[in-house]
Amino acid sequence: DIQMTQSPSSLSASVGDRVTIICRASQSISTYLEWYQQKPGKAPKLLIYAASFLQSGVPSRFSGSGSGTDFTLTISSLRPEDFATYYCQQTYRASWTFGQGTKIEMK
Amino acid sequence: EVQLVESGGGLVQRGGSLRLSCAASGFIFSSFDMNWVRQTPGKGLEWLSYISSTSSIIYYADSVKGRFTISRDNAKNSLSLQMNSLRAEDTAVYFCTRDLIGYDGDAFDLWGQGTMVTVSS
Numbered sequence: 729d730i731q732m733t734q735s736p737s738s739l740s741a742s743v744g745d746r747v748t749i750i751c752r753a754s755q756s757i758s759t760y761l762e763w764y765q766q767k768p769g770k771a772p773k774l775l776i777y778a779a780s781f782l783q784s785g786v787p788s789r790f791s792g793s794g795s796g797t798d799f800t801l802t803i804s805s806l807r808p809e810d811f812a813t814y815y816c817q818q819t820y821r822a823s824w825t826f827g828q829g830t831k832i833e834m835k
Numbered sequence: 836e837v838q839l840v841e842s843g844g845g846l847v848q849r850g851g852s853l854r855l856s857c858a859a860s861g862f863i864f865s866s867f868d869m870n871w872v873r874q875t876p877g878k879g880l881e882w883l884s885y886i887s888s889t890s891s892i893i894y895y896a897d898s899v900k901g902r903f904t905i906s907r908d909n910a911k912n913s914l915s916l917q918m919n920s921l922r923a924e925d926t927a928v929y930f931c932t933r934d935l936i937g938y939d940g941d942a943f944d945l946w947g948q949g950t951m952v953t954v955s956s
């Protein structure tokens with residue numbers, strides 16, 4: 729299986745901060761990389777697909793980049809509703825795998 | 836309203852069986868590929884199984900291959916997961932998900948609310 733590693737596992741940030749989360753694949757996955765946001769007690773929500781395409785209805789402060797093995801999710805200016813856990817997922821080859829998650833906490 | 840609603844979770848003994856269902860509404864179910872994903876505090880999110888819109892292609896994660904069976908009934912807008920030989924490590928919240936259409940990857944653009952499965956030892 730392709731292993732997905734996110735960093736950091738958690739971070740503390742303030743409203744208005746620029747936040748970047750890194751996701752690294754154990755082998756090249758082209759741009760078959762998806763990002764999700766999950767809040768406590770809720771299902772994950774798709775933010776970004778194909779590494780850089782914003783899912784419909786997702787605010788433009790979210791952006792994704794990368795290809796091959798290294799990817800980033802950036803929140804340009806953190807809002808209160810963005811405190812959550814973020815997961816990357818590779819869908820290059822079944823079995824699709826998720827990163828372990830990055831929790832954004834309030835500083 | 837576009838939604839997925841899972842049911843069938845509960846408490847089951849180790850070695851037992853359980854059948855999860857996912858009712859789809861608000862969209863043309865027969866046009867979409869579907870999946871099951873589970874989540875545990877320890878292992879995070881784990882994709883389990885995929886079924887294409889016509890049931891012609893099915894994949895399983897190694898962790899459930901031979902024990903779980905995915906199926907769908909497009910006439911009833913329903914997705915199922917038959918889980919046999921359950922183990923303690925199958926304890927998790929189980930989600931059904933819909934594949935984003937028009938993308939040759941497999942992003943999950945719609946998730947159910949999840950159903951809890953607890954396997955007692």
